[in-house]
Amino acid sequence: MKASTYRYQLPQKAIKADCPDCGPRHRRTLSRYVDTRTGEPLPHIYGRCDRESNCGYHESPYTAGQSGLSYADEVFERWKQENPRATPHQQKPWNPKAYNKTKKRPISTSTQTSVTSSPSSIEHPVFCIPDEIFEQSLGHYDRNQLATLLCRRFGQSIASELLQRFQIGTSSRWPGACVFWYIDEKGRKRGGQIKLFGDDWHTVKYFNQDGKRMTKTSWVHSALIRRLEAQQLPVPEWLTTYEQHAERSPCLFGLPQLRNAPDHKPVAIVEAPKTAILCSAHFPEFIWLAVGALSYLNTNETGMARLMPVCSRKIVLFPDLSGDGSAYARWSRIADELGEKGFVVTVSDYLERTATDEQREAGLDLADFLLNQQPISKVDLPYLTMDGQTIYGEVLPVNSCDMYPSEWDEMSENAPPILVPSQNRALNDVIATCSMYPSHTVPLFKLAKLS
Structure with missing residues (x-):
């Protein structure tokens, strides 16, 4: 081609x-x-x-619009x-x-018919990175800063599992850089984002020759072209075509996890791959995926193609913070549009409820709260597991209690006091659970099943 x-x-x-x-x-x-x-x-x-x-x-x-035609x-x-x-x-x-036709395959799920499919029957070219380049990047974690950071936080065992689960690569673009591979549901390597993180987990920034502030972020194809031109070597035909026409982040990051995940396991979508990796270690109840950027979550032809692999699962969106709340508003609007197309989507407002004005202006995300703030309890996320079922709802804080019965002090250490919710109360009632003395704050859930 x-x-x-x-x-x-x-x-x-x-x-x-x-x-x-x-x-x-x-x-x-x-x-x-x-x-x-x-x-x-x-x-x-x-x-x-x-x-x-x-x-x-x-x-x-060459990207199809709402009419189904590009x-x-x-x-x-x-x-x-x-x-x-x-x-x-x-x-x-x-x-x-x-050129480069690929046969579309239906999503293998019994519930896919509830999602409105694209009106377009036109096949469009798919541009991929060769497998050998992907395979060459795997490993080399002794010179991968992200691998070092994961080991420091979680230990070598968990860090190794995360690196393998998300198939993280290592790049020579900058010493210590990693590669976030975007692999679609068919195993095709649609793109690789290169990032260099500092010890603070943030992307390293620098000033270029023109004095412009830049981030050490690139893409595998761009790094390959740069290296070949520096060595005065010819650029392969596939690479020229990819540079001209391939989309950035054409699929969700982390899709290979779906192969072994139970059908009922819900999906959580964030903006950045780093956030998906960190959250998957803290909250394994979700399949954590990343869309790549705020604007990549949408309902146009390309956006719907990104989401089709997860169309049969319950989805929770975790947008980054923004100074004016526009990020949350945008993803909430997208969630409503997806609901009209048959998706089951909710949007977490945890960051919106708890963030300070300074944190909003800084554009923090869930990973920043995990790394820098007090540990986030699972009760802060919009779900609760009860009797083997995932229940979604709103977290309601209550004031702590300063008094409690004196006989509680006489209980043995092997039998800590536990307040058990009444079995006769309906799910939409307010239920209190606590595994410690009531002098501590007790989280209350206003429960409602997500239908």
Whole structure:
């Protein structure tokens, strides 16, 4: 497959415009697609933002829209109508669907029919990183900063299990860098994000030659091109095509976990892969996945394709904090839209309820609270397991009790006092449970099953 077969490309000398998602704070960060036959740029919505790790906007002319057709498809259909006598040979160069076809497979679940499927039957190219590059990155954890941080926090045994579960790679882009591999439900390596973390678990930042503040974040394909050009070696054809057309984070991070997970186990979705890894160690009741960026959770054609592998599971969203609450509002709106399409989705408001203004402005996420704040109790998450069932609801704090019966002090150490909820109370009643003296705060749950 030659890169020249694609009519719409990102030129080497970028044509800049304002990114639709970045807003006025970051100007001219969008590289626009151009029509290689005319040299003219496409409509301004088609382009890729330079701020891949912070914004992630990428609207390809080959991505299907709400009509089920991409920009390229619509141009091709118009051309066919205007040229009804064109031969198949004449039509072929116009049709991007002819390349790298993959047969769609239905989700193997009995409940998939409840989710509204895409109206499009058009197959689109799938761009992947070769398996040998993925395999070369695995291991080498003695020079992987993320592996070191996980060992410090959880010990070698748990750290090794997490590294293998999420198939974390090691990159030579920067000493100590790791690779978050985005592997789809078919095992294809759709992309690899490179990150270098500091001892504080945050991405390392630096200033480039122009004095611009940057983060040590990259992608495997970008690092490969950089290395080949530095060595004055030719760039492989597949890599040129991937750079031009592949989407960033085209699938959820952590999908291989679904292979061995029970069908009833719920999914939790966060923004960053690091957060998914940390949370999976603290709260194994969920299958923790990451979407890659705030804007990647959506209900357009690409967004729905990301979520289809988990369409039959209950989903809880954990958005990052934002200064104005827009991140929570956005994911709440997306959850409502997904509900209309048959998904069962809730949004956790734990961070919104507990965060300070300073934490909101800093844009902290669940991982930051786990690492820097008091340990989060499972009662702070919107679920409770009772009689083998997962129940979702609201956590209600109550004031502590200063007095308790004196006879409680006479109980043996082998029989600590436990308040057991009445078996006659309905699930939607307020239930109190406690495994310590009532001089401590008792969490109350207002329970309601998630239907």
